[in-house]
Amino acid sequence: MDANSPKPSQTGSQEIAAATMLRAWLDQVGGNNRPAQALALLAADTASYLQGGHASPALDADTLRKYYYDKYGGRMPETPASRWLPSAEVRRWWDARQASLEQACRHAELSVIPQLTLQTGGGRGNTTLYRLDFLPLPAIDDTSDDRLYPESRTATSGLVEYQVEPAKAAWWLRPILGKQPFRMRSWRGYLLVGATILEALALLLLWFVAFVTMRGSRPLSAGDLSYLLTAAALSYLWVQAMRPLIRLPADRVTIANDILLAYDQFHGQFKLVRDAKSKLAGGWFQLVRHHASCSICSGDVEIADGGEAFPGRLIGRCSDSPLEHAFSFDPVTLRGRSLYPDFSPDPHGQVPLVP
DSSP: OOTTSOOHHHHHHHHHHHHHHHHHHHHHHHTTOHHHHHHHHHHHHHHHHHHTTOOOOEEEHHHHHHHHHHHHOSOOOSSOHHHHSOHHHHHHHHHTTHHHHHHHHHHTTOSEEEEEEEEOOOBTTBOOEEEEEEEEOOOOOTTSHHHHOTHHHHTTTTEEEOEEEEOOBOTTTHHHHOSSOEESSSHHHHHHHHHHHHHHHHHHHHHHHHHHHHOSSSOOOHHHHHHHHHHHHHHHHHHHHHHHHHHHHHHSEEEOOGGGBOTTOOOOEEEEEEOSSSTTSOEEEEEEEEEEEOTTTOOEEEEEEOTTTSTTOEEEEESSSTTTOEEEOBTTTTEEEBSOGGGSOOTTSOOOOOO
């Protein structure tokens, strides 16, 4: 037998590790999305079957719905299970996040990647079955043309593929954020929210003291002006520093300011995945860095504010030509397209020259 071929026990342990990793990954990226929650239950059941030495199970929508209400509670609807969990919606959710899943498997140093298999019923009363299979993780060949010339992969379409990696927070914020994603309903989340609220209350107290001590008809002294300028400066700095965290529940991805990042971390984004519909329920919080290789000049693409050209959007800007080489940014599919069609490469991989 070839010494390099995987042994059954090694393969089985990789599949168990992949199913366990998938369960945690679905919790972090799925939030309160029903297909993600159903797939997380399938991953947990698959891990249990594999640990018992059995094959990966195939579960129908009705079984997944029973698992769902056993875990999350509530009253089970009377509608058919196939309508409660449409297979097309599950497939669409799964396919849109394959790039993110592949990166998660590589970060976990797995040799296999989970694959969702849908066995359609094909008739009335025959429901769709969901099963997780495990395929070898595609190897990264550093000598391939795609690695030596990354523009060859995206030049024909003007696309960029974003990579995600953990980012390092400032030293004073590192004890709270740590290195791994965490739930907002944890001691880290409560500490983060509590610290933000306490800082806001401290600023309000600062202005309240100014109002109490300076009210009346007496003229303002130099000390009063100095106090007001200090309060205004501290308030401005706090708003600028905390704006990414304040906007995070609505925007889901925000750019972390330099004051919140380590001195050797030049770019970073806060990401929040909500895990319930309540505004106060929280979700999964993490500090990450999204980056890509420019499909026009192979420079580094970093996430930035859209500015006046693309207001209200986060976009990818090339570090070598940030004003001209700009790309859309989709944190779900981890792909982007050139926002300036004149700079999209032609089908032969050549960048057009614009006069």
